[in-house]
Amino acid sequence: MNIILLGPPGAGKGTQAQMLVESRDMIQLSTGDMLREAKASGSEMGKVVADVMARGDLVTDDIVIGLIREKLQGDKRGGFIFDGFPRTLAQADALAALLEEQGETLDAVVEMQVDDETLVKRIVGRAAEAAAAGQPVRADDNEDSVRHRLMEYYKKTAPLIGYYHAKGQLASVDGMGSMDEVKAAIADALDK
Numbered sequence: 001m002n003i004i005l006l007g008p009p010g011a012g013k014g015t016q017a018q019m020l021v022e023s024r025d026m027i028q029l030s031t032g033d034m035l036r037e038a039k040a041s042g043s044e045m046g047k048v049v050a051d052v053m054a055r056g057d058l059v060t061d062d063i064v065i066g067l068i069r070e071k072l073q074g075d076k077r078g079g080f081i082f083d084g085f086p087r088t089l090a091q092a093d094a095l096a097a098l099l100e101e102q103g104e105t106l107d108a109v110v111e112m113q114v115d116d117e118t119l120v121k122r123i124v125g126r127a128a129e130a131a132a133a134g135q136p137v138r139a140d141d142n143e144d145s146v147r148h149r150l151m152e153y154y155k156k157t158a159p160l161i162g163y164y165h166a167k168g169q170l171a172s173v174d175g176m177g178s179m180d181e182v183k184a185a186i187a188d189a190l191d192k
């Protein structure tokens with residue numbers, strides 16, 4: 001099964017993708033993690049994306065599509081979880097073409113719904129927890145950047161909700177509950 005986790009920043013896409021890796025032996029493809037790894041490695045691409053990400057802007061479609069293309073060649077295990085990809089209509093079209101090339105299908109798109117103030121609180125809270133534990137704080141985990149990420153989401157990513165709804169692939173779940181409640185809602189949606 002190949003699925004997309006769609007939702008605003010802080011909706012819990014990464015958190016739920018991890019849970020699906022454990023429960024269904026799926027492979028998590030997080031473009032956010034891939035970009036942060038590129039940044040940490042100091043590669044040319046990492047240098048290009050660092051400022052873009054810190055501002056809360058989207059990285060160019062070419063870069064993220066290239067990252068996903070590479071990963072689709074590898075082991076497929078229980079299927080792929082696309083976490084934070086696609087984020088634009090161009091990325092959605094590219095994903096459809098890449099899956100077709102591999103003889104794969106997209107089985108479901110799970111949209112996680114969380115209100116804006118909860119998203120800001122979660123992300124600012126994550127930054128505060130990391131700082132208190134002496135761990136590195138993500139450059140984009142501050143209130144200004146989160147609010148900018150939200151604007152980008154509504155402008156460029158939210159249109160994907162209608163796009164996948166029209167294809168009959170969309171399942172929307174309430175992402176406001178506890179992590180285990182959201183996990184159960186996603187399991188329910190996937191079983192249907």
Ligand code: B4P
Pocket residue numbers: 007008009010011012013014015016030031032033035052053054056057058059060064083084085086087091122123125126140149175176177178179180182
């Ligand atoms: P991502 O890494 O995808 O980050 P995100 O959207 O902020 O996080 P996510 O929804 O996964 O939330 P999480 O589980 O961590 O993107 C970062 C940046 O990379 C983007 O802004 C962009 O610049 C770039 N990028 C990535 N993909 C791209 C693409 N395809 N195209 C262009 N640019 C791209 O959860 C957040 C917090 O909430 C955590 O602290 C978690 O513990 C907490 N939480 C989760 N679920 C909870 C729950 N149910 N209750 C309470 N707290 C919860």
